[in-house]
Amino acid sequence: MHVLMMSMYAAMAAVVLATVDPKSETTRQRVIHGLKIFGSFLGIGLLLSWVLFPIPW
Protein backbone atom coordinates (compact mmCIF):
# COMPACT_ATOMS: atom_id res chain seq x y z
CA MET A 1 0.00 0.00 0.00
CA HIS A 2 2.69 2.47 1.04
CA VAL A 3 4.89 1.79 -2.00
CA LEU A 4 1.85 2.11 -4.29
CA MET A 5 0.93 5.47 -2.75
CA MET A 6 4.53 6.64 -2.95
CA SER A 7 4.71 5.64 -6.63
CA MET A 8 1.49 7.47 -7.44
CA TYR A 9 2.69 10.56 -5.59
CA ALA A 10 6.02 10.42 -7.44
CA ALA A 11 4.30 9.97 -10.80
CA MET A 12 1.95 12.92 -10.32
CA ALA A 13 4.70 15.20 -9.07
CA ALA A 14 7.03 14.11 -11.88
CA VAL A 15 4.45 14.80 -14.60
CA VAL A 16 3.86 18.38 -13.47
CA LEU A 17 7.47 19.20 -12.56
CA ALA A 18 8.77 17.89 -15.88
CA THR A 19 6.12 19.74 -17.87
CA VAL A 20 6.81 23.13 -16.27
CA ASP A 21 10.59 22.70 -16.45
CA PRO A 22 11.87 25.72 -18.40
CA LYS A 23 15.08 24.00 -19.51
CA SER A 24 13.40 21.15 -21.36
CA GLU A 25 12.41 22.29 -24.84
CA THR A 26 11.25 19.10 -26.54
CA THR A 27 8.80 16.42 -25.46
CA ARG A 28 11.62 13.88 -25.36
CA GLN A 29 13.62 16.05 -22.94
CA ARG A 30 10.55 16.46 -20.73
CA VAL A 31 9.92 12.71 -20.67
CA ILE A 32 13.52 11.99 -19.71
CA HIS A 33 13.44 14.72 -17.05
CA GLY A 34 10.15 13.33 -15.71
CA LEU A 35 11.58 9.82 -15.50
CA LYS A 36 14.59 11.16 -13.59
CA ILE A 37 12.31 12.95 -11.11
CA PHE A 38 10.15 9.84 -10.70
CA GLY A 39 13.21 7.67 -10.14
CA SER A 40 14.67 10.17 -7.69
CA PHE A 41 11.49 10.25 -5.62
CA LEU A 42 11.34 6.45 -5.44
CA GLY A 43 15.08 6.01 -4.90
CA ILE A 44 15.33 8.59 -2.13
CA GLY A 45 12.14 7.26 -0.51
CA LEU A 46 13.45 3.69 -0.45
CA LEU A 47 16.89 4.84 0.74
CA LEU A 48 15.38 6.86 3.59
CA SER A 49 13.16 3.96 4.62
CA TRP A 50 16.19 1.65 4.64
CA VAL A 51 18.25 4.13 6.71
CA LEU A 52 15.43 4.89 9.16
CA PHE A 53 14.24 1.29 9.59
CA PRO A 54 16.65 0.37 12.46
CA ILE A 55 15.72 3.46 14.49
CA PRO A 56 13.29 2.22 17.15
CA TRP A 57 11.33 5.45 17.76
Next chain:
Amino acid sequence: MQPRDTLTDNIPPHFSDRTIPFNEPTPFPLARRTVAVIASWLVPGAGHLALGRYGRALLFFVTIVGAFVLGLSLNGHLYWPTVAEPGSTFHYDLITVLWFFAEIGSGLCYIASYALGLGMTPIPQAAASPTFEYGNTFMFLAGLLNYLVIHDAFDIAAGRKH
Protein backbone atom coordinates in the same frame (compact mmCIF):
# COMPACT_ATOMS: atom_id res chain seq x y z
CA MET B 1 43.89 44.26 -41.65
CA GLN B 2 40.80 42.61 -43.12
CA PRO B 3 39.55 43.64 -46.58
CA ARG B 4 36.37 45.65 -46.64
CA ASP B 5 33.30 43.86 -47.77
CA THR B 6 31.03 45.90 -50.03
CA LEU B 7 27.99 43.92 -49.00
CA THR B 8 28.60 44.62 -45.30
CA ASP B 9 29.40 48.26 -45.97
CA ASN B 10 26.08 48.78 -47.70
CA ILE B 11 23.95 47.61 -44.75
CA PRO B 12 22.26 50.64 -43.12
CA PRO B 13 23.69 51.33 -39.63
CA HIS B 14 20.41 50.68 -37.80
CA PHE B 15 20.50 47.05 -39.02
CA SER B 16 24.12 46.36 -38.22
CA ASP B 17 23.79 45.13 -34.62
CA ARG B 18 20.29 43.79 -34.86
CA THR B 19 19.60 40.13 -34.15
CA ILE B 20 16.67 38.53 -35.87
CA PRO B 21 14.34 36.84 -33.37
CA PHE B 22 13.61 33.26 -34.30
CA ASN B 23 10.66 31.50 -32.73
CA GLU B 24 10.67 33.82 -29.72
CA PRO B 25 7.65 33.67 -27.40
CA THR B 26 5.43 36.74 -27.54
CA PRO B 27 3.68 38.22 -24.48
CA PHE B 28 -0.11 38.14 -24.32
CA PRO B 29 -2.14 41.29 -23.51
CA LEU B 30 -2.50 42.15 -19.81
CA ALA B 31 -6.20 41.23 -19.70
CA ARG B 32 -5.54 37.76 -21.09
CA ARG B 33 -2.63 37.29 -18.72
CA THR B 34 -4.86 38.11 -15.76
CA VAL B 35 -7.61 35.81 -17.00
CA ALA B 36 -5.08 32.99 -17.50
CA VAL B 37 -3.72 33.28 -13.95
CA ILE B 38 -7.13 33.46 -12.27
CA ALA B 39 -8.51 30.64 -14.43
CA SER B 40 -5.43 28.58 -13.67
CA TRP B 41 -6.05 28.89 -9.94
CA LEU B 42 -9.78 28.16 -10.20
CA VAL B 43 -9.51 25.13 -12.49
CA PRO B 44 -6.09 23.46 -12.88
CA GLY B 45 -5.08 23.71 -16.54
CA ALA B 46 -7.72 26.31 -17.48
CA GLY B 47 -5.08 29.03 -17.74
CA HIS B 48 -3.14 27.01 -20.29
CA LEU B 49 -6.40 26.36 -22.14
CA ALA B 50 -6.98 30.12 -22.33
CA LEU B 51 -3.46 30.52 -23.76
CA GLY B 52 -3.98 27.82 -26.38
CA ARG B 53 -1.73 25.19 -24.73
CA TYR B 54 -4.28 22.39 -24.97
CA GLY B 55 -1.99 19.43 -24.29
CA ARG B 56 -0.57 20.94 -21.11
CA ALA B 57 -4.04 22.01 -20.01
CA LEU B 58 -5.36 18.44 -20.23
CA LEU B 59 -2.28 17.00 -18.53
CA PHE B 60 -2.46 19.44 -15.60
CA PHE B 61 -6.21 19.02 -15.21
CA VAL B 62 -6.06 15.23 -15.11
CA THR B 63 -3.03 15.13 -12.77
CA ILE B 64 -4.06 17.80 -10.26
CA VAL B 65 -7.79 17.10 -10.11
CA GLY B 66 -6.91 13.40 -10.00
CA ALA B 67 -4.61 13.97 -7.02
CA PHE B 68 -7.28 15.98 -5.19
CA VAL B 69 -10.06 13.45 -5.85
CA LEU B 70 -7.76 10.60 -4.84
CA GLY B 71 -6.97 12.47 -1.62
CA LEU B 72 -10.66 12.96 -0.85
CA SER B 73 -11.42 9.31 -1.58
CA LEU B 74 -8.65 8.33 0.87
CA ASN B 75 -10.46 10.27 3.63
CA GLY B 76 -8.34 13.41 3.36
CA HIS B 77 -9.52 16.43 5.33
CA LEU B 78 -10.28 19.98 4.16
CA TYR B 79 -8.29 22.23 6.48
CA TRP B 80 -9.15 25.73 7.62
CA PRO B 81 -6.95 27.93 9.86
CA THR B 82 -7.96 27.25 13.44
CA VAL B 83 -7.41 29.49 16.45
CA ALA B 84 -4.43 28.41 18.54
CA GLU B 85 -4.68 27.43 22.19
CA PRO B 86 -4.61 30.31 24.73
CA GLY B 87 -1.07 31.44 25.53
CA SER B 88 0.34 30.63 22.08
CA THR B 89 2.58 33.13 20.31
CA PHE B 90 0.35 33.33 17.25
CA HIS B 91 -3.38 33.80 17.08
CA TYR B 92 -3.79 30.97 14.55
CA ASP B 93 -2.42 27.46 14.71
CA LEU B 94 0.41 27.80 12.17
CA ILE B 95 0.31 24.22 10.90
CA THR B 96 -3.36 24.53 9.96
CA VAL B 97 -2.57 27.79 8.15
CA LEU B 98 0.09 25.98 6.11
CA TRP B 99 -2.20 23.03 5.38
CA PHE B 100 -4.96 25.41 4.33
CA PHE B 101 -2.52 27.31 2.08
CA ALA B 102 -1.48 24.03 0.41
CA GLU B 103 -5.05 22.87 -0.17
CA ILE B 104 -6.58 26.17 -1.31
CA GLY B 105 -4.10 26.16 -4.21
CA SER B 106 -6.37 23.70 -5.98
CA GLY B 107 -9.03 26.41 -6.34
CA LEU B 108 -12.51 25.20 -7.18
CA CYS B 109 -11.65 21.65 -6.13
CA TYR B 110 -11.36 22.93 -2.55
CA ILE B 111 -14.31 25.32 -2.78
CA ALA B 112 -16.63 22.75 -4.39
CA SER B 113 -15.65 20.08 -1.85
CA TYR B 114 -16.33 22.55 0.96
CA ALA B 115 -19.72 23.45 -0.54
CA LEU B 116 -20.63 19.78 -0.95
CA GLY B 117 -19.49 18.92 2.55
CA LEU B 118 -16.80 16.51 1.35
CA GLY B 119 -13.70 16.05 3.50
CA MET B 120 -15.44 17.73 6.44
CA THR B 121 -15.45 14.77 8.81
CA PRO B 122 -14.23 15.98 12.23
CA ILE B 123 -10.53 15.25 12.77
CA PRO B 124 -10.72 12.56 15.49
CA GLN B 125 -13.11 10.45 13.39
CA ALA B 126 -11.34 11.15 10.08
CA ALA B 127 -7.94 10.36 11.61
CA ALA B 128 -9.21 6.94 12.63
CA SER B 129 -9.13 5.95 8.97
CA PRO B 130 -5.86 4.17 8.02
CA THR B 131 -5.64 6.21 4.81
CA PHE B 132 -6.23 9.63 6.44
CA GLU B 133 -2.60 10.78 6.14
CA TYR B 134 -2.32 9.51 2.56
CA GLY B 135 -5.44 11.45 1.66
CA ASN B 136 -4.15 14.68 3.20
CA THR B 137 -0.81 14.29 1.43
CA PHE B 138 -2.45 13.95 -1.99
CA MET B 139 -4.66 16.98 -1.34
CA PHE B 140 -1.64 19.05 -0.31
CA LEU B 141 0.18 17.81 -3.42
CA ALA B 142 -2.69 18.90 -5.69
CA GLY B 143 -2.74 22.44 -4.31
CA LEU B 144 1.02 22.91 -4.27
CA LEU B 145 1.44 21.58 -7.82
CA ASN B 146 -1.27 23.97 -8.96
CA TYR B 147 0.77 26.91 -7.65
CA LEU B 148 3.54 25.78 -10.02
CA VAL B 149 1.02 25.49 -12.85
CA ILE B 150 -0.25 29.03 -12.16
CA HIS B 151 3.35 30.26 -12.32
CA ASP B 152 3.88 28.40 -15.60
CA ALA B 153 0.73 29.95 -17.08
CA PHE B 154 1.95 33.40 -16.04
CA ASP B 155 5.36 32.80 -17.62
CA ILE B 156 3.78 31.73 -20.90
CA ALA B 157 1.38 34.69 -20.86
CA ALA B 158 4.24 37.10 -20.14
CA GLY B 159 6.22 35.74 -23.09
CA ARG B 160 8.99 34.24 -20.98
CA LYS B 161 8.58 30.71 -22.30
CA HIS B 162 6.70 28.69 -24.91
